Amino acid sequence: MKIIEGGVCAAKGFKAGSVRCGVKESRTNDDTAIIFSECECTAAATYTMNRVKAAPLYVTMEHLEDGVARAIVANAGNANACAPDGMENARRMAKAAAQLLGVAETDVAVASTGVIGQRLNIECIEEHLPELVLEDNASEKANRAIMTTDTKPKTAAVEFTIGGKTCRIGGICKGSGMIHPNMGTMLSFITTDCAITHEMLTDALQENVKKTYNRVTVDGDTSTNDMCIVLANGMAGNTLIEWQDEEYQAFCKALNEVNTRLARQIAADGEGATKLVTCTVKNSRSEEAAERLAKAVVGSNLVKAAMFGADANWGRVLCAMGYSKAPFRPEYVSVAFESAAGSVAVCDKGAALDFDEELAKKVLSESEVTIAVDVNEGEDSATAWGCDLTYDYVKINGDYRT
Structure with a gap:
């Protein structure tokens, strides 16, 4: 296994991009990001343990019920949690991304982060999202677009071998405050070109989250918006991982390396932290x-x-x-x-x-x-x-x- 650059664009077939929509008027930099795969992906996710969950989580849960997805759209500046028209606006956000990408609305996962209890300005997202341009090396741009009180981007990627084929896993995340075990204002987006079934991907993610993100704490608060999503498009060309065999273990080891690195970066960048x-x-x-x-x-x-x-x-x-x-x-x-x-x-x-x-x-x-x-x-x-x-x-x- 080798540490590489590239974040969510490290794996074959993934692009990213960001744009400023004006979700929060005082914010001057990009506030909305998209991560997109050239082909259909198996998908798995974990969500906050908070009983109060933001609308984007429920929409993402619905869209990932079939275990497949093509894209993730995420905004910063407004959590769309406990907010007027929350579900409608989360669905409109997915629809706006789907129209831009030319995919089904149900193939788009939705995430938001920011202030709780205020209506999401979905109109500005619908207006400006078409201006977003996808690029092969835009992982950091997407990372910065989802930051709130974070002081630096958080990224990791590795290269490993499955059945003689070179595979890659990369990720970006945001999280600085409202962080507590069982996930806390934390969004993590992971991409891989490894071919793996939805069942095996889900098992790997759920087991790994317990030992990485769920062992991070900054302030004892668990957010309403936390989620970790993994998209696997299989473009590495390895034999499909469908059993918990040696190849599955190799995948889990690589996933653990990425998520451990991201979890440490979240802890190190806790709000106001010096160490x-x-x-x-x-x-x-x-x-x-x-x-x-x-x-x-x-x-x-x-x-x-x-x-x-x-x-x-x-x-x-x-x-x-x-x-x-x-x-x-x-x-x-x-x-x-x-x-x-x-x-x-x-x-x-x-x-x-x-x-x-x-x-x-x-x-x-x-x-x-x-x-x-x-x-x-x-x-x-x-x-x-x-x-x-x-x-x-x-x-x-x-x-x-x-």
Whole structure:
């Protein structure tokens, strides 16, 4: 497997494009994007766990019932959630894209992100979407068009081999705030030229999302609009993957690489964040317990604040583990902080260690920090990703609507 460039345009037969429609008047850059395949794709998706779901999710669910699609249309600036005429406008958005592309309306998935509770200006999308031009290398343009409070595009792509054929998977995503396990204001669009059945694609995506996007937290809020969509057009020419065999495992490994990279980028670009915080829990009784512990640590506001201040306050780590409801024995736990500046052990068998505070400060001042936890009770492990909590988070969200 090789890391490559190209995002959603890395795989054969995929194009992308973006245009400014004026969904949000104050926005001056492109706000609507399309990802399109030259031929029909098998399609799979996962959606937010929030009981309140935006209209585009319901429309996408309807359109993907048959397991096929050709395109994704997405806008930023308005979530079309809890909004007047929500379903009608989501369908009109799909229809506008379908007319531009010359495909069936049901072959278009729809996504939106932005402010909740305001009517989507569908008229401006219908007016300006025909101006969008599809290009072979427009992945970044499409990525920027779906950004809201994101500070940078988020992309990943890999090349791998299935049955002697070169295949590619690439993706883009957006997500900065309202991010919590079980997905949070997060849109992820993945494309691949690998030939795989709808059933196998669905299994691969659902299993992988559990270990990537669902292990990211920024602020504890789960959005109304989250979704991850994968389109597979089969243009690589490999033998169709229809069983969970070695070729399926190779596909899953490549998908995991792309989604892990995207998930880490979401965590690192959390609203106001200055650093990516990773928690790895090893030697746990089960992967489920390790995951619950790791999520609790990166989700703790006190831990996040300590990371912002580069304060080696390891007691907050054990405190978060303690309310995670995961089984572990505090008296067995060891904790260390790690980064490019080094490693410092701060806790052993649930008790404090003497450590160099100056070294700890240096370790925690890096842009990427790992909280390494060993519960010394089993053989399973899990990793979760988050970020620090800064003053800017409140500034960004204090007037987000206005």
